[in-house]
Amino acid sequence: MKGIGLFGGTFNPLHNGHLKVAEDVRAQFQMEKIYFIPSALPPHKKRDNLADAGDRYQMIEFAISGYPKFDISDVEIQRKGLSYSIDTVRYFKKKFPSATCYLIVGMDAFLEVDTWKSYGTFFDLIPIIVMTRPAESAVSTLNPAEELESYIQAHVDQHYEFSPPTSCFVHPERQPVFLCHVTPMDISSTRIRNLIKQGKSITTMVPASVEKYIYKKGLYL
Numbered sequence: 001m002k003g004i005g006l007f008g009g010t011f012n013p014l015h016n017g018h019l020k021v022a023e024d025v026r027a028q029f030q031m032e033k034i035y036f037i038p039s040a041l042p043p044h045k046k047r048d049n050l051a052d053a054g055d056r057y058q059m060i061e062f063a064i065s066g067y068p069k070f071d072i073s074d075v076e077i078q079r080k081g082l083s084y085s086i087d088t089v090r091y092f093k094k095k096f097p098s099a100t101c102y103l104i105v106g107m108d109a110f111l112e113v114d115t116w117k118s119y120g121t122f123f124d125l126i127p128i129i130v131m132t133r134p135a136e137s138a139v140s141t142l143n144p145a146e147e148l149e150s151y152i153q154a155h156v157d158q159h160y161e162f163s164p165p166t167s168c169f170v171h172p173e174r175q176p177v178f179l180c181h182v183t184p185m186d187i188s189s190t191r192i193r194n195l196i197k198q199g200k201s202i203t204t205m206v207p208a209s210v211e212k213y214i215y216k217k218g219l220y221l
């Protein structure tokens with residue numbers, strides 16, 4: 001059964017961190033494909049300086065052109081309005097009924113999962129892969145497994161238990177939540193947007209094609 005990763009985000013813009021961690025996850029889970037799924041309107045993010053969905057889509061398309069196992073989906077852009085991940089998960093499960101679909105999220109995003117629409121349903125529908133991510137500011141003294149465990153038990157379901165050999169939170173009836181250790185990439189789209197505003201270089205943080213597109217279109221100024 002083939003594995004398919006669903007990697008949603010604002011991608012405002014896509015950066016080298018996204019590419020590197022997605023490749024780490026793909027390799028560790030031996031996935032056939034990872035779909036990058038840009039949101040039309042993210043419900044949870046401040047929308048200031050949000051580039052047009054078409055521009056964000058185009059930048060992903062350029063960036064992944066050298067990665068045969070990466071693909072892009074415009075399902076959220078076509079749907080218009082607020083982009084709810086639960087609708088996207090249902091769409092892909094229907095589209096690939098014989099594949100195992102995984103939802104891929106960074107630690108920062110997962111730790112807000114209780115604010116997502118129908119969040120409890122994710123844990124019955126799809127295995128989730130949570131990628132480690134360097135914290136913007138050192139707020140927690142817990143290690144990633146401890147941080148995830150305390151969050152899951154407080155906000156999702158007390159019956160999830162950590163299984164160290166598989167680095168996975170397992171539940172007798174519900175879907176597993178994997179903690180995936182990926183290459184620490186201290187890059188964020190926010191930082192890139194700020195650097196552009198300050199007239200500083202972003203060359204080391206985004207693929208050359210994305211940098212070129214940003215300057216050509218005058219994005220994030």
Ligand code: ATP
Nearest residue numbers: 009010011017021105106109133185187188189190
């Ligand atoms: P912003 O700074 O605008 O909030 P971002 O860099 O977090 O953006 P998103 O498009 O929001 O980028 O990210 C999409 C997904 O990728 C989220 O689940 C996020 O946690 C994850 N992600 C982004 N950058 C990294 C990174 N450097 N390491 C691990 N996960 C990441």
